[in-house]
Amino acid sequence: MKQTMKQDSGRLNDPRFAAAVEKVLESYEALGGINHIEGYNLPSRERIVLIINDFEELIFPGYYDKEQLTRRNVRYVVGQRLARVHTTLVTEVAQSLLHTSRCDTAGKAMSRDEALNRADEMVLALIENLPQIREVLREDALAAVEGDPAATSFVDVVLSYPAIRAIAAYRIAHYLHVQGVPLIPRLITEHLHSKTGIDIHPGAAIGKGFFIDHGTGVVIGETSVIGNHVKLYQGVTLGALSVDRAKLDPQRKRHPTLEDNVTIYAGATILGGETTIGTGSIVGGNVWLTRSVPPDTKVMVDPPYLVYRNRRTGDTEHMPMDFSI
Amino acid sequence: MKQTMKQDSGRLNDPRFAAAVEKVLESYEALGGINHIEGYNLPSRERIVLIINDFEELIFPGYYDKEQLTRRNVRYVVGQRLARVHTTLVTEVAQSLLHTSRCDTAGKAMSRDEALNRADEMVLALIENLPQIREVLREDALAAVEGDPAATSFVDVVLSYPAIRAIAAYRIAHYLHVQGVPLIPRLITEHLHSKTGIDIHPGAAIGKGFFIDHGTGVVIGETSVIGNHVKLYQGVTLGALSVDRAKLDPQRKRHPTLEDNVTIYAGATILGGETTIGTGSIVGGNVWLTRSVPPDTKVMVDPPYLVYRNRRTGDTEHMPMDFSI
């Protein structure tokens, strides 16, 4: 440690180190884009994480709390938690509004007061909507309990299942996204993507009773539309057909629609804004779909053959892959 | 910041905000299931993470420690660490036992003392078993060193490989699961799922010398049985055939068996409780299997053709995919 200190101070008087510092500072001047000095504050990833944790405790009281919730303290704990989340989220939302308005060369920049008032309105609307969001999430958790033989109880699901956390955060982020909050909705869903491997764009519209089993590798694109009681497995992609960005109308629907009671098995890929999977249909594992599927249809890969080779004799045998599930 | 404070207190006297708080509280009363107030404590996700970290340091002493371990201090550091992990884990296990006994409408609820005594027995048994668990994990780490050309040394593997952390936590969780500890084993494996993208259910039975390369997207289901010296690559699923939950006997084996010295390449999916991959067999990438494979067999997808299209001339050519590895 002493050694370290010596070194350090050594470095600070070291012309080579000092020159390196200057070069880094020059590169901040030189390069637009990746430096953001005096770029009016941006929303803070760290504070967004704290806000997400508060929402998780507000949505599932008594599950993740540091302090025990009782009938006696619940009113005060919850009131204080809502006040805190309101205050911090208003600040973050106001900053993203200011940032975006200042980047938007067209419109005139927003005033700090105007941004705070808009943010206040947006966050309050979200808080007022929490009871409805909780009802939907309850259906999501029930879908997990019913949909997964390994789920031992409702408590088990809420405590340990990654999908529940990812979907809860998505529902908060989606509500903010719909109200036009910039930057923050994506920060929220990307935090859960990092925690769960489930990548849900805040723009997607997803019905109630939604369950994702295992979840790692799932991608749900910005303009996806998902009905009620839909179930996905790990590695499912709801994506866009590649399009020349230039040709693209940003409002255009690029991702598929899944109607009610659809199930999509592991590793299936469904692409395109016109692709619709009809009510009650089932898409088998590894299927790659770029066209619509009618209701009540089961789509599987037509079994390609498997080759079995005996590693000693070298004899080979063919048998069809069996995608039936 | 001052502004923020103003706002906040503003909010607290704001009838609209106060009404929102009441609505949230009402929704706690209304909705069963997702609120858990006075639901006797649940195990704490945060404390489980601390316990996992202690076990990692106990299993691999000197690798992740904050303080330097020496022959002089090791007895005291380890004794204190074991005492801490024992105390905290006993508390968590007792809480899950109490929680579960109170939910179990059949049997009469367990007393707090009874829960603590049972938890004490279970945790002590785990600690007594640590030397055996370390021996198995040593074989796991050796398998990584031998199985991955990119592994530079044993130290490299233990320091950086996600699979080692996931397997170590699984072995702790499995030991608790087998003793009948509720909730906590899954909390442990889901924490590592979040860190590594490797989803191992604590119920799976896995032999020694087990290695998972890269690991992201691997799913190992609750009733999987895996022999010794098995190697998996990223994106491998050992899953269940879909079953109507109602028809399901929870004890039934739903996931496959891999015998000794089996290798499964990236993206392969193996499903079903009756599916057994025989000793020494190899399953190629992207294979989808729902039936058993005899010993010493290599199974590959029968090459579907690839289409090569020249992007300027538009000429196309066909060639079989080559799954040989």
Next chain:
Amino acid sequence: MKQTMKQDSGRLNDPRFAAAVEKVLESYEALGGINHIEGYNLPSRERIVLIINDFEELIFPGYYDKEQLTRRNVRYVVGQRLARVHTTLVTEVAQSLLHTSRCDTAGKAMSRDEALNRADEMVLALIENLPQIREVLREDALAAVEGDPAATSFVDVVLSYPAIRAIAAYRIAHYLHVQGVPLIPRLITEHLHSKTGIDIHPGAAIGKGFFIDHGTGVVIGETSVIGNHVKLYQGVTLGALSVDRAKLDPQRKRHPTLEDNVTIYAGATILGGETTIGTGSIVGGNVWLTRSVPPDTKVMVDPPYLVYRNRRTGDTEHMPMDFSI
């Protein structure tokens, strides 16, 4: 809590617990490999994470900072941050050099001073190279803005996209790897693997304007070579053909080469050191390639058929899978 304390002290005088502690200590003596007592310090995972965070703030100033950067404070904040990262990283690098030299039974062990001087040189070189690394990362971020219709702005990408963080850390790790720093480069990339599901080996060589969309499940092997303006989607593997470790020349190129302007769609697997994807070529989803592809070629799976079964009537119909994207 009182109860817990009682228990705890109870345990410390408990012969059974004391015996368990002794058994764990004996297993430390018995098992080589997984214990590392007085194994001279290893680099610390925790400190590496702090160092990564410092580099993220140095590369993208004003994006992730806890404190606001202004034209007035930037020189001092950055100078202090560079001094800190230099000091801590030199200590960690020196430790891995010492560790490795002591394991290397051939050469004579390095002295602590020698290790510190070498480490100092390596870290200073990295800091001097930061401006160049920032230029390349700017191109990477631009590629994301242009390559993803869902990207709303440069700020959006730098704030929320996992690929940018994974690539930034990889570029730092690669620079250290090329200079011969042991252990630490892999610790850096595995930390980002854990955060993003993107597994890039520090040994890979990757050009500018590199983008990975979504990213979960991507694996880029040690000897991969990637040109400029390459784009990958989630679940892409650049891997090795399986080789008997014994037969292996560690220097040998085991992973593929992607030339400039190549795009690889979701779930494709490309294997082998001799496999080269030519300039401007496109590899479709789920393709499995072990041979080279000429320039300007689009490779897709030759559509296997899909089976559509009506779930009420049971009628089935066949249609080719459409991989066109």
